[in-house]
Amino acid sequence: MPTQVYNELLRVYSHQGWWPINNEYKKRSTLSDTEKFEIIVGALLTQNTSWIQVEKALNELRKNNCLSVQGIIETKQETLGQYIKPAGYFNQKSERLKIIAQFLLQHPLAELQQMETNRLRALLLSVKGIGPETADSIILYAFSKPSFVIDTYTKRIMSRIGLCRKDVTYDELQELIVRNIPVDVEMYNEYHALLVEHAKQHCQTKPICADCPLSKDCKKLI
Ligand code: SF4
Known part of the structure; x- marks a missing residue:
């Protein structure tokens, strides 16, 4: 079923x-x-906000030469907070940018790139402010390693279709999906992006089931 949905x-x-x-x-x-x-910065900033707002924050960081480990280390946290204000929670997120920059000084990107996926995931999860969704996004999209990303949209669509309970946990749903699709970075990458698109176009909070491409097999457990 997850393959048909994909x-x-x-x-x-x-x-x-x-x-x-x-x-x-x-x-x-x-x-x-x-x-x-x-x-990595985008994955941190996108917590609890829309991507449009993240792009504004990223553009500000870029404009002010802060889209690098060194740039973040050398910029005061308050100043970073001003740059990333559009992404919300700017005090917390600027602190997290400082933390991730320090982390990357200790563990450079080349080292992380060489790491086995589970080890990399465990290491990222040990960093303050990085939860499973952020860790999996970083592993999949920055390091091109197979770690399936689960988010609110994934849970919403999969539970409405009838593939899982509404209160399924992150790990349960991730396991269920990866057990039923090939271990394929390209597919993991595309699948998550497609679910986000589908949640925007059809499976919104109030779903638009008419003409939904998944309607035929969807149990519509709303
Ligand atoms: S049929 Fe409705 S509930 Fe099912 S996936 Fe489509 S929009 Fe969502």
Whole structure:
């Protein structure tokens, strides 16, 4: 079933080009360290806010030469807070930017890139402010390693379809999905992006089930 859902969403919405870097959605074969760092910062900033607001914050950081480990280390937390204000929770998030920059000084991107996925996940989860969704987004989109991202949209769509309980935990749903699809970074990447798109277009808080591409097999457990 998760594979059918994926195929149908891909057929309807096509490739999404995630993760957006420098405001661009396009498929990339390799990522520079600057791009990886931008993804990590974006994954932290997107907690509890929309991507549009994150882009504004990223643009401010870029404009002020703060989209690098060194740039963040050398900038006062209060100043960082002003730059990232559009993304909300700016006191907390600026503190987290400082923490992740320090973390990356101790564990450079090249070292993390070489790490086995489970070890990398455990290490990221030990950093203050990084929970499972942020860790999996970083592992999948910055390091191109297979770690399926679960978010509110994934839970909403999968539970409405009838694949899981409404109160399914992060780990339960992640396990259920990865057990039923191939271990494939490209597919993990695309699947998460497609679910986000589907939640925006059809499976909103108040779902638009008419013409929904998943309607035929969806149990509509709303
Ligand atoms: S049919 Fe309705 S509830 Fe089911 S996935 Fe589509 S929009 Fe969501």
